[in-house]
Every structure is written in C-alpha cells, then in structure tokens.
Amino acid sequence: MQRRSKTNKEDEADTTSTPQDNNKGTSQEIQLHPSLEENLKSISKAIGNSDDVVIRKIKLGKEGCIEAGIIYTDGIVDTKSINDFILESLMIDFDYEGNSDSKRDLLDCLRDSVVAVGNIQECKDFEKIYSSLFSGHVIVLINGFTRGFTIDLSGGKDREVAEATQESVVRGPREAFTESLRTNTALIRRKINDSNLWVESKRIGRVTKTQVSVMYIKGIVNDKVLEEVRERLDRIEIDGILESGYIEELIEDKTFSPFPTIYNTERPDVVAACLLEGRVAILVNGTPFVLVVPSLFTQFFQAAEDYYQRWDFSTLIRFLRLICFFIALLAPSIFIAVTTFHHEMIPTPLLISLASQREGVPFPAFVEALIMEVTFEILREGGIRMPRAIGQAVSIVGTLVIGTAAVEAGIVSAAMVIVVSITAIASFVVPSNNMGISIRMIRFIFMGLAASFGIFGITAAFIAMILHLCSLRSFGIPYMSPFGPFNAEDQKDSLFRFPHWGLVSRPHLMNQKNVNREDSPSPTPPENQ
Amino acid sequence: MLRKTITLLYIFLLILCTTGCWNRVELNELAISVGQGIDKEEDKYKVSTQIVIPSEVALKAGASSGIPVTLFTGTEETVFEAMREITTVSPRKIYHSHLRILVIGEELAKEGIGKVLDFYARDHEYRTDFFIVIAKETTAENILSMLTTIEKIPANNMLSSLETSEKTWAPTTSVTLHELIRSLVTEGKSPVLTGIEIKGDPSIGDNVQNIEQINPAAYLKYSGIAVFKRDRMLGWLNKEQSRGYNIVMDNVKNTVANVQCPTEGEMNFEVIQSKTKVKGKVENGTPKIEVSIEAEGNIGEVKCAIDLTKPKAIYELEKQTEDSFEKLTQETIKTVQEDFGVDIFGFGDVIHRSDPELWKKLKKDWNEKHFTDLDVNVKADIKIRRLGKIGNSFLPEMKE
Numbered sequence: 001m002q003r004r005s006k007t008n009k010e011d012e013a014d015t016t017s018t019p020q021d022n023n024k025g026t027s028q029e030i031q032l033h034p035s036l037e038e039n040l041k042s043i044s045k046a047i048g049n050s051d052d053v054v055i056r057k058i059k060l061g062k063e064g065c066i067e068a069g070i071i072y073t074d075g076i077v078d079t080k081s082i083n084d085f086i087l088e089s090l091m092i093d094f095d096y097e098g099n100s101d102s103k104r105d106l107l108d109c110l111r112d113s114v115v116a117v118g119n120i121q122e123c124k125d126f127e128k129i130y131s132s133l134f135s136g137h138v139i140v141l142i143n144g145f146t147r148g149f150t151i152d153l154s155g156g157k158d159r160e161v162a163e164a165t166q167e168s169v170v171r172g173p174r175e176a177f178t179e180s181l182r183t184n185t186a187l188i189r190r191k192i193n194d195s196n197l198w199v200e201s202k203r204i205g206r207v208t209k210t211q212v213s214v215m216y217i218k219g220i221v222n223d224k225v226l227e228e229v230r231e232r233l234d235r236i237e238i239d240g241i242l243e244s245g246y247i248e249e250l251i252e253d254k255t256f257s258p259f260p261t262i263y264n265t266e267r268p269d270v271v272a273a274c275l276l277e278g279r280v281a282i283l284v285n286g287t288p289f290v291l292v293v294p295s296l297f298t299q300f301f302q303a304a305e306d307y308y309q310r311w312d313f314s315t316l317i318r319f320l321r322l323i324c325f326f327i328a329l330l331a332p333s334i335f336i337a338v339t340t341f342h343h344e345m346i347p348t349p350l351l352i353s354l355a356s357q358r359e360g361v362p363f364p365a366f367v368e369a370l371i372m373e374v375t376f377e378i379l380r381e382g383g384i385r386m387p388r389a390i391g392q393a394v395s396i397v398g399t400l401v402i403g404t405a406a407v408e409a410g411i412v413s414a415a416m417v418i419v420v421s422i423t424a425i426a427s428f429v430v431p432s433n434n435m436g437i438s439i440r441m442i443r444f445i446f447m448g449l450a451a452s453f454g455i456f457g458i459t460a461a462f463i464a465m466i467l468h469l470c471s472l473r474s475f476g477i478p479y480m481s482p483f484g485p486f487n488a489e490d491q492k493d494s495l496f497r498f499p500h501w502g503l504v505s506r507p508h509l510m511n512q513k514n515v516n517r518e519d520s521p522s523p524t525p526p527e528n529q
Numbered sequence: 530m531l532r533k534t535i536t537l538l539y540i541f542l543l544i545l546c547t548t549g550c551w552n553r554v555e556l557n558e559l560a561i562s563v564g565q566g567i568d569k570e571e572d573k574y575k576v577s578t579q580i581v582i583p584s585e586v587a588l589k590a591g592a593s594s595g596i597p598v599t600l601f602t603g604t605e606e607t608v609f610e611a612m613r614e615i616t617t618v619s620p621r622k623i624y625h626s627h628l629r630i631l632v633i634g635e636e637l638a639k640e641g642i643g644k645v646l647d648f649y650a651r652d653h654e655y656r657t658d659f660f661i662v663i664a665k666e667t668t669a670e671n672i673l674s675m676l677t678t679i680e681k682i683p684a685n686n687m688l689s690s691l692e693t694s695e696k697t698w699a700p701t702t703s704v705t706l707h708e709l710i711r712s713l714v715t716e717g718k719s720p721v722l723t724g725i726e727i728k729g730d731p732s733i734g735d736n737v738q739n740i741e742q743i744n745p746a747a748y749l750k751y752s753g754i755a756v757f758k759r760d761r762m763l764g765w766l767n768k769e770q771s772r773g774y775n776i777v778m779d780n781v782k783n784t785v786a787n788v789q790c791p792t793e794g795e796m797n798f799e800v801i802q803s804k805t806k807v808k809g810k811v812e813n814g815t816p817k818i819e820v821s822i823e824a825e826g827n828i829g830e831v832k833c834a835i836d837l838t839k840p841k842a843i844y845e846l847e848k849q850t851e852d853s854f855e856k857l858t859q860e861t862i863k864t865v866q867e868d869f870g871v872d873i874f875g876f877g878d879v880i881h882r883s884d885p886e887l888w889k890k891l892k893k894d895w896n897e898k899h900f901t902d903l904d905v906n907v908k909a910d911i912k913i914r915r916l917g918k919i920g921n922s923f924l925p926e927m928k929e
Contacts, residue, residue: 340553344626344656348685351561351627356587358557365555454552 030126036143040069043129053133058087060142061094066106067143071129076136078155081117086138086151089114107142111149115140119152131209158183166433167267169305176266181211181285184268188215188281191272196220204233204247208240211285212247215271220278220506220514225294225475229280244284244291251293253473258441260434261474263295270304276517278510294474294510296481298494300435301325306497314497321429322495328427328439332369333450333458335419339365341454357413366451368412372420373444375402380424477509485509557583560621563598564684566669567645568634570604574645576611577602577670578623579684586681595737597681600673608648625654629688631661631706632669632725635755635762643713643760649706657706660691663755663762665724672725675734675749687749691723694751699784700771701751713760716892717877720757721774724765726750758871758896766861773861776854777820777874779805785829786857788850791842794833798850798913800826809879811887816880816899822854822909828916834925837916847911854909862905872900 033039040055047053052074060066068090072082094114111120123129124147129139136154161183164176177184185199196218203209212233216226232251241247248262249255265271266288271281274292282291301321306314338345339354346354361368379398386394400406402421407414423443430436442465449457472479482490487508492498501522505515564579578601585597601623603614615623631649633642649655664672673683680686694701701723712720729747733739739746753765754774766774775781781803788798803824810817828837828846836842865873877895881888891899 339556343554343556343559343624344654348561348563348627348629351556352581352583352586352682355556355559355561355581356583358555359584361557364553451553 031124032126032141032146032148034144034146036067036069036141039141039148040071042126043071046126046130058091060090069141069143070138071133071141072138072153073133073136076134076156077138077153081153081155082138085115085117085153086140089116090140107145107147107149110140110142115151117151117153120149122147122149131203134209135211154182161187164267167265167270167304167431169303169308172305172308173267173269175268177268177283177288177290179286179288181213181283184283184288184290185213185215187268188271188275191268192217192275197275200230202233204236204238205241206237206239208242210241212241213283215275215281215283217275217278220276221280222278222510225477225510226280228475229282229293233282241284243287244282244289247282247284248291253475257468257472258438259297259469259472259479260300260432260438261295261472261479263292263299263432264289264434265292266290267304273304273307277506278514294477296474296477296507297469297479298482300432301430303431307500311497311499315495318495318497321431324426324429325439328423328430328436329443330446330458330462331419331423331426332373332443333446334455335416336365336369336447337450337454337458340451354413354415357415360410361413363411364451365416366447368416369420369447370444372402372406372412372416373423373447376420376424377440481509482507554622554624558621559624560619561627562623562625563627563629563682564632564673564687565625565628565630566632566634566664566673567608567637568668568670569637569640573604573606574608574611574637575602575604575670576608576615577673578612578615579673579682580619580623581682595741596676598683600670602670608645609652612648625652626656628655628659629684630691631659632664632672632687633661633722634664634669635666635724636668638663638722638755638757638762641760642757642762646706646710646713646760650710655706660688660703660705661709661722662687662691662751663722663724665726665752665755665765667727667731671727671731671734672749675727675731675747676737676740677749678740678745683749687725690749691751695775695780697783699775699781700753700768702754702771702775702778702780712875715875715878717872717879717881717888717895718875719759719871719873719896721766721873722755722757722762723751724753724755726752756865756869756871756873758869763869763871766864769857770861770864773857774865774873776803776805776822776858777807777862779803779807781805781824786826786850786853788846788853790831790833790835791845791849792833792835794831796831796833796835796846797829798826798846798911799829800824801914802826807874807876807879809876809883811880811884814887816876816884816887816891816903818876818879818903818905820858820905820907822858822907822911824854824909825912825914827914831922832924834922836921838920843913847913850911850913851909854911855907858907858909859905862907866901866903870901871896876900876903876905 033042036057040057044055054070054072054074056070058068058070060068070082070086090110094110107122111122121132123132123139129148129150132150133139136152136156137150138153139148139150141148158180159178161175161178163174166176175187177187189197194217197215198218199213199215201211201213204212214226214229214233229251233247236247236250238246238250244264248260248264251262253261263274271290271292275281279292279294282293284291301318306318309317339358343351358365363371379394379401382394383391383398402417406412407417427436427439427443430439446458446461449461453460470478470480470484478485481487482494489505490507490509493503493507499522501518501520504517504519506517508515560580561583562578563581566577568575568577579598580601581598582596585595601615601618603611603618605611605614612623633645637645650657675683677683677686680689691701691703695703702721704720704722709720709722712718726749727734727747728750729745731747734747753767754771755765756763772784775784781800784800784803786798786800788796790796803822805820805822808819808821810819831837835846862874865871872895877888877892877900880891
C-alpha cells in the first residue's frame with residue numbers, strides 16, 4: 001500500500017508538469033472559488049453538461065449545516081465505494097461538533113479521519129480537478145473553501161487478466177496484460193518484489209492525457225538509456241495516445257527501417273525478465289502491449305519459453321527460428337532466381353520434375369510467386385479483420401485458393417504452392433509478430449530483385465540488409481549486438497541459451513555497472529561416501 | 530534528403546528496367562537436353578540431341594504417349610552451327626547444362642574427335658561433368674533413338690548404367706570432358722572411352738512397343754573400351770582387357786575376379802577394396818614400370834572342393850588370386866603394347882615424373898618405340914577377409 005501511494009504521488013507530481021493545453025486555455029490555473037455554487041456551475045459548464053459526470057450536492061453530517069459537492073464520472077469509479085466510504089461517512093457518520101472553531105480544520109478533519117479511502121489528495125485549481133475527474137477520482141468540494149480534495153476510487157469495468165493470445169506458451173505463466181495500466185504495473189510488481197523497481201508516470205497527449213508509466217529497476221537499469229527514454233517521451237506533443245504503437249513510432253530511433261527497434265509484449269514475465277536485464281519498460285494505459293527498450297535483433301527471435309524449457313532444447317529451437325527467418329525471407333526469391341536464371345544449379349531429376357509442373361502455367365515464375373504471396377497476405381489480413389463467425393469460411397476458401405484448386409486450374413505450379421506455404425508458416429515461427437511483418441515486407445523486395453538479377457540480386461540485397469541492420473541502434477545500443485559489435489560472453493544468451501547457472505552476467509551493452517547476475521554453482525552430484 | 534532518396538529510388542528503378550531480365554528463361558521455355566550425339570555425315574557434322582518431354586516423365590496420372598524424350602537433329606559444317614540449326618525444329622531453346630551423356634559415332638571417332646570437343650569445352654552452358662562414350666559399330670543418332678526401361682529417360686539410363694557398372698563390375702570406365710581433354714594434351718598418356726552398342730534389332734528400339742515387353746528386343750549395352758591415339762580411335766579392348774585396364778588405372782572399387790581352384794573347378798573372388806600404385810624407375814637408361822595392386826575381398830562363389838576353414842587353404846587361394854590378377858593385367862598391357870602401341874595407361878607420364886631429364890629424350894617417340902618395349906612388372910597383394918555366410922561349400926558333401 002505504501003508503495004502504491006508513493007507511485008500515485010509521483011503520478012500527480014508529473015501531472016502538474018504536463019505541457020499546457022492550448023485548446024482549453026480558459027480553465028487553466030483558475031483557482032477554486034469560495035462559493036460551492038459557483039464552482040459547480042463552472043465545472044458543469046466546462047464539461048458541457050455531459051451527463052456521465054455526476055454532480056451532487058449534499059449536506060455534511062446529521063445536522064446538515066455545511067454544503068458540499070461531490071463530482072465523479074459515472075462508469076470509471078467504483079459506485080459502491082462512493083456510497084460506502086463517501087456518501088455514508090459524510091452524510092450520516094460525520095459528526096462535526098467540537099472543532100467548529102476553525103474552518104481549516106474541517107478539511108483536515110475530513111481527510112484525516114472521516115473518509116476511509118487510501119489515496120486522497122488536495123486540489124486547488126480546476127485543471128487538477130478535471131484530470132482527476134476523468135481518471136476515476138471522486139472530487140469533494142466544500143462550500144467556503146478554495147480547496148477541495150480528490151479521492152481515488154477508480155473502478156468500473158475492466159477486462160479480467162486473461163490468457164496471452166499473441167505469445168502463448170506450453171510451459172510458463174499464462175497471464176497477459178490488460179488494458180488497465182494499474183493492473184499491468186501490479187502484474188509486474190507481483191513478479192519483482194523489490195523496492196528498487198521504480199515507476200515513473202506522466203500523462204501524454206494534449207486531449208487524451210493518457211497515463212504512461214516508465215518502469216525500471218534502479219541500480220540495474222542503464223542510466224543513459226533511462227535518461228534517453230525520459231527525454232524522448234518529453235518530446236512527444238500529440239493530441240492523443242491510444243495505443244503503445246503511437247509512442248513506439250514517436251520515440252523509435254529510425255522510422256524508415258523495416259525492422260522494429262522497440263519490442264512489445266503482452267506477457268508480464270517477459271517484461272520482468274527484460275527489467276532484470278536492465279531494460280526499461282514503457283506501459284501505456286489502455287493497451288495490453290507494453291514496450292521494452294532497448295531491444296536488439298536477437299530479442300525478436302527469443303520467446304519466453306526459451307527460459308522455462310531445458311536449455312538444450314531452447315538452443316535448438318533458436319537455431320530453428322533462425323533457419324525459419326531465412327526461409328521466410330529468402331525461399332520464394334531463391335526459388336524464382338534458381339528456376340529462371342540458374343537452371344544448372346538444380347539437380348536434373350528435380351529440374352525435370354519442376355519443368356513438368358510448370359508446363360502450361362501461363363505466368364513467369366515471379367508473377368506466379370507474386371500472385372501466391374499476395375493471395376496469402378490477403379487471406380492473412382482477411383482472417384484478422386473478418387468477424388469470427390465468417391473465419392471458418394475464409395479458411396476453407398483460402399485453402400482452395402492457395403491449394404490444389406489453383407494448381408489444377410493451371411494458374412500456378414504445385415512447387416510454388418509448396419514454397420509459398422512453407423514461407424508463410426516459417427514467417428510465423430518468428431515469435432515476435434512485428435519482426436514477422438518486417439520479414440514479409442522485405443521478402444517482396446528480394447523477390448523483385450531475384451526476378452531481375454537472379455542470385456546476384458539476392459546477394460546484393462542481402463548485403464545491403466545486413467549493412468542496414470548493423471547501422472541501426474536502439475536507444476544507443478547497436479541493434480546487432482552481441483554479434484556486431486561482437487561480445488563473446490553475451491553469446492551465452494543470444495543464439496545459444498546456456499543453462500541458467502551459466503547465464504552469469506547481464507547483457508554487457510545493456511548494462512555496464514551491475515553486470516553480475518548470479519553466483520549459483522552448476523549442479524553437481526553429491527560426493528561418494 | 531528527400532530529393533536524394535527519390536533520385537536514388539528512380540535510378541534503382543531504371544536499373545531494373547535496363548537489365549531487361551537478360552538471362553531470364555522460365556522452366557517451361559526450356560528444352561532440356563540430356564543426351565547429345567555427333568556423327569560424321571560426308572564432311573559435315575550431324576548433331577542429335579535428346580530432349581526431355583517433362584510432362585511425360587512426371588509422376589502425373591493421365592493419358593500419355595509413354596515416350597519421355599524426343600530427338601532433334603541438325604547437320605552443318607560445325608557443331609555449333611548444327612546445334613543452332615536445331616532451333617528450326619525445336620519450339621524451345623535447347624538448354625545444355627543438364628547434359629548427361631555425349632555419344633560420339635565410331636566413324637567420327639576414327640577420324641578424330643578433337644575438333645568437336647572445342648565447342649563443348651568453350652560453350653558456357655555446358656557443365657563438364659557429362660560422360661563421353663563411343664557408339665560401337667553404329668551411329669550416335671541410333672544410340673540416342675533407343676528407348677529404355679526402368680529409367681525412363683534414355684540418357685539417364687546410360688549415365689546410371691555406366692556409373693553402376695564401373696563401380697561394381699569394372700569393364701567400363703567413365704570419362705568426363707575434362708578428363709578426356711587432359712589425357713589428350715598430356716604427354717605420355719593416351720585417352721580411352723567406353724563403348725556402347727545396341728543389342729538386338731536397332732530398327733524397333735525407338736518404338737514404345739519395345740519397352741512394353743519384359744525382355745526388350747533391342748537394348749543398349751556397354752561393351753569394351755575404345756583405345757585412342759591422340760584424338761583418333763584405333764580399336765577396342767575386349768571385356769577382360771577392359772578390366773585389366775581399369776585395375777592398372779586404379780578405377781576399380783568393387784569387382785569380381787575369376788580364380789582357378791587348386792583342385793578342379795573355379796571360384797570367384799569379390800574385390801571390396803582395391804588400390805593400384807604405378808611406380809616408374811630408370812635402370813641403366815631404360816625405363817621400367819612397377820605396378821603394385823593391393824586388394825582386399827571376400828570369397829564370392831566356390832565351385833570346387835576346398836577346405837576353406839584352414840588358413841593354409843586361404844593363403845593358397847590368395848596366391849592363386851594374385852596370380853590371376855597379375856596375369857590379367859600383364860596380358861592387357863601386352864595386348865595394348867603389341868596391338869595398339871599407344872600408352873593408354875599413362876606410363877609415360879609416370880616416367881616423366883620420376884625422371885624428367887630422361888623423359889625429354891624419350892618423349893619424341895615414346896608410343897612408337899619405348900612404350901612397346903617397356904618392361905612392366907606387375908605385383909599383386911591380395912587379402913581374403915571373409916568367406917561369406919557359409920564356411921565350406923556343401924558341394925563335396927552332396928556327392929556322397
């Protein structure tokens with residue numbers, strides 16, 4: 001509880017320093033009026049009499065001599081708590097008698113001994129009132145005071161913590177983040193019970209005022225990266241943040257790159273692991289996808305399960321993913337290049353078999369591949385946007401389109417169907433969805449080059465791609481590390497995954513000061529007696 | 530920055546257009562040539578090329594004529610021209626990279642093959658891993674017109690058959706273009722090529738009915754090795770001599786040798802590992818060649834009464850086998866020395882390496898004089914390792 005209140009204090013501290021809002025300049029810095037009536041009127045006017053905001057006047061205590069106003073937004077507050085802890089305590093239980101000498105004491109008295117809610121703060125101006133009002137606070141104003149207080153009773157309908165849908169695992173925790181920022185920070189807190197896990201919050205978005213929290217472990221985090229994150233977040237000047245994707249695009253190192261330099265995940269355990277490695281997590285209210293920076297190329301090929309399964313299997317799976325990366329990237333282009341330029345590279349029986357499949361196919365191999373790839377992308381996209389109920393119909397039609405029907409119709413060759421299918425499946429083996437998307441995009445460039453230059457074109461494009469990858473940085477950390485720049489020790493957890501007792505150090509570039517991770521000895525059998 | 534990017538993009542797009550996909554050929558625009566043959570027709574070359582019909586070869590159900598290949602021919606003054614003339618017959622571009630076998634007519638071989646080989650070595654589409662054989666007593670065109678069983682594509686059939694027989698029987702030898710050219714230009718080594726002949730009636734060989742019988746009336750068979758002097762064919766080695774040749778050349782991996790039993794009858798010796806070393810030395814100004822054969826093997830078949838369980842008998846058999854190996858090779862070398870007088874074994878090359886000074890004197894008339902009189906000493910060292918599934922033969926017991 002202590003920790004929570006501290007976090008909230010920070011929230012509020014940041015809120016006051018958010019950039020000035022030009023659209024609603026009228027309500028800026030305007031202090032509360034002593035008259036309750038005036039105050040309620042101006043609030044009501046400012047919000048345009050929106051009827052989801054409840055404005056109520058009550059009389060304090062049994063005698064009912066002091067007027068007070070209660071304002072809250074219906075739907076995002078816990079109505080039962082309002083009844084129990086505010087209305088009931090203020091209207092029935094409150095007995096204001098002896099301390100009537102000082103008006104100042106009334107507020108303190110209310111705050112300290114009447115309202116039985118944890119997070120309660122004073123407010124003096126309207127700006128503060130509005131920001132609290134719409135984040136689930138209840139505002140209590142008392143006639144005759146130029147101060148009121150806000151009580152955090154945020155509640156209402158939130159989605160339950162559910163099973164991860166994007167990154168499912170066979171072994172490992174099932175829970176995933178939800179849309180509620182508070183739930184999400186709590187999920188991480190539950191994994192890391194250390195006082196060094198710090199949360200910095202701020203509101204971004206002139207209109208939406210979305211709450212964004214930066215989480216890190218003090219003492220492990222790379223301070224330079226943290227400073228960079230703060231700076232980049234401060235630079236954001238936008239009317240609204242509706243998803244972490246907004247932030248990702250606004251703070252990433254290079255927009256014109258097909259490769260993602262910011263990792264996103266919906267798994268609390270992944271975020272916890274990243275924090276322990278010295279990375280910084282950026283949580284955005286309203287989305288279950290949490291950003292993690294800095295993120296490296298290898299990270300997109302690692303899954304949470306790698307660390308829960310046996311190390312040898314994990315290593316093999318990582319190699320499999322790398323192979324799949326190359327298949328997804330190059331399979332159609334190499335097929336095009338080899339079948340249209342380098343026939344001599346194919347073994348004779350295979351060449352004859354391929355040639356017989358192509359008999360009667362009216363398109364060049366490149367167009368054929370393009371048709372199939374685009375068809376697949378259409379099906380993929382259609383499958384996502386389609387209402388669930390139609391999904392099954394789509395998959396049936398889809399199998400026909402990129403299946404035997406297409407071959408029997410003589411539009412594409414059977415070999416091309418195989419190549420496109422394995423490519424499609426391989427691109428989903430990559431655990432990170434946005435890396436999968438990158439691969440699928442670059443694939444088309446490779447295909448075009450393969451169709452006009454053959455293997456030569458593929459090689460040139462591949463070299464260009466590697467150069468580009470090596471030039472990328474994620475918050476100052478080279479994207480291709482630990483391969484380029486090479487770090488021998490960090491190889492333990494990049495392509496390979498050493499047993500846990502072997503993962504002694506944190507990634508070196510990520511973290512320079514607190515590198516030692518553990519001192520567990522490798523398990524040894526007991527000595528013979 | 531933006532301007533620069535757009536310019537670069539524009540240049541890139543232009544580059545894509547300028548290539549015009551210069552070498553791009555779709556698979557169904559290719560006529561895959563798997564076998565080629567060259568014959569002499571008056572003073573022109575007749576080039577025949579065996580083209581695969583992919584739809585007939587594929588494992589697709591449905592009606593098909595059953596003929597997996599077609600043959601196009603062209604006749605011109607040079608091979609290259611003749612090859613281009615074929616395009617007037619073929620609807621597709623002839624694609625040579627997958628050539629499996631090149632057949633040279635015997636008539637042409639006798640006149641000299643050197644001139645036609647230049648094209649095959651020069652043209653970029655040809656890989657040099659195809660085998661070259663001689664059409665024995667027929668034309669290359671006839672050989673390529675034969676349909677074959679099991680392997681549907683005749684050229685493939687010829688290739689596999691040559692590979693298999695070389696590995697397990699050893700009367701044939703596979704020669705690729707590189708090897709042939711190397712032995713053509715090496716001093717003290719004359720080339721050889723395996724022969725292929727048509728057994729049965731050649732006129733029905735190109736008919737589907739021929740391969741629809743269990744026992745085809747006409748079929749292709751490798752037989753003998755053609756001996757060349759430079760690029761001109763001299764004659765044929767028979768089956769045994771071909772084996773002897775392969776033993777000396779260390780081409781044998783696995784073969785069968787006939788061995789005389791100590792008592793009456795014969796037995797077979799299966800060679801599973803063989804290594805032949807040829808060493809040259811010069812004694813008193815005369816070159817000498819020592820051929821040492823080391824072979825290991827098993828007893829393959831016994832047709833006589835012999836107690837194989839006794840080590841002594843095995844030693845004796847080893848001796849016998851050694852003798853028979855030595856005899857075979859000696860006889861082969863002698864025949865070549867006497868009948869052809871060309872050094873197909875590359876003994877001259879061995880002498881060249883052991884005594885370069887002397888070679889300078891000898892090389893002028895090596896084939897004519899020195900090779901024919903060359904003293905070749907053959908020594909075989911045979912080890913019998915295993916007897917097979919049974920020990921002694923049951924044949925003697927049966928007699929009682």
